[in-house]
Amino acid sequence: MKVLAIIGSPKKKGNSYNATREVEERMKQLGNVEFEYLFLKDVDLKMCSGCFNCVKKGEELCPIKDNRTEIENKIFESDGIILASPVYCENVSGLMKNFIDRFSFVFHRPRFFDQKLMVLATSAGGGLKETLDYLKKLQIWGFGTPVELSVATPPWPHSDALQEKNRKNINKVAEKFYQKLQEGRPSPNFMQYMHFRFLKETSKLGYLPADLEFYKDKDVYFYDTKISPLKKIFAPVIMKFAFFMMRDMEPKN
Template sequence: MKILVIMGSHRKGNTYNAVKQIEEHFKSIENAEFQYLMLADVNLSHCLGCYTCFLKGEEYCPIKDDATSIEQQMHDADGVIFASPVYGMNVSGLFKMFVDRFSYIFHRPCFFDKKALLITTAGGIGQKEVLKYMDLVASVWGFDVVNQIGLMTPAGIHIPKSLVLENEKKLKEAADKFQLALQRKEHKSPSLYDVLYFRGARGSFEELGGISPRDYEYWKGNGWFDKRTKYFVDVPINPIYNILGSVMEIYVRHQIRKLIADGEFQY
């Protein structure tokens, strides 16, 4: 089993040590290879916002860095641990640059056969905000997020023993859940947001096929334009979510057709 850790920290501090504890416990119950991708050490450039990856494809991106290799490492892994400290109530700049660099995956998600574990550390507050953002990114990219952990790791002071034990318990439980999810294989049922995103994106990309042909062909090739398809993967869906998703798709299609009719989009 292969686990890829994407580390959004400049140093091997609290966030790195937390993942190492997960690795230690995980390996005590499962034979696994942990590979650490330290974002501070790879050649990953800032996104230029040129839309080339959206409109033509990521292979036409003018930036020549390690992005292709990094994406392949995510595909090769059985599971991915996304880890970032809290910086200014958000992920670190390194982690945000990583997300921006792979923005095209928001349009063309591809990791539905992968499990993800999310970890953040903070001296005080911000864990909820960071985990919410990381969950959004990983879920839209297709990852099945099996658990998320926010740890309080105060800097420059003695950490109370009770907090150390609490953090250790969280990490052990996370390792257990991650291991079980990797063994289970199947994808969990989508949330309401997941369904709304799928149905809204489907309406958008099908209506805008002339403007975003790469997205259109990708969705068509995956069979996601088929009206019998309710979500990216074949899993049980809450019937109410499906109804609300249908309303979302109808609304999105109506709005885009109106914009096209008004000449807002040029084919």
């Protein structure tokens, strides 16, 4: 099993890295797991310029020349991804946010179905829930339900009780992630199926040619799987309601 840990702190040996290392230690006690660290601080991943080409026309038309595709390939080659970020002003760090922005097209065209996700946040104590809630949205990229870990690291010497609490929590979550890595592709839950139907339907409007192309041959789901008849019946009904609620957003001629 291979885990790619993407570290969103500008500090290379900071709290986010240290917590990830503890996850690594525990997972290695459980079985054969290989870890690779990718420090966003060091990789060539430039700021998004906002052209929207990646979403609209295709990621290959992004005008920025850097290592984004290499990073995407590293994700594909891994079984598990850890996204570790310090909390900055109640949310992810700028480095982590730019990483997410540069992969915006994956929100539209999910692809990481064979990878499991752990989201990890460290802070002085605040903003952990907000940050993890944001990182958890990346399940849309295909990962499915992520495992989450929050670690409070106040800027004063940690009491024995806090150290023990963090250690126990890290071990528990590391074990959960290890178990998750043993699982195959899950069959989609109702929300995941709805997400597929919604993206496929909106792609037909034709305003996002890359989406139109991506969804044209995908009739059942993003990948071959069985969808229960109940999901197939209820999804179009809810979709009709969703489109009705969005009627003011429809293009006017």
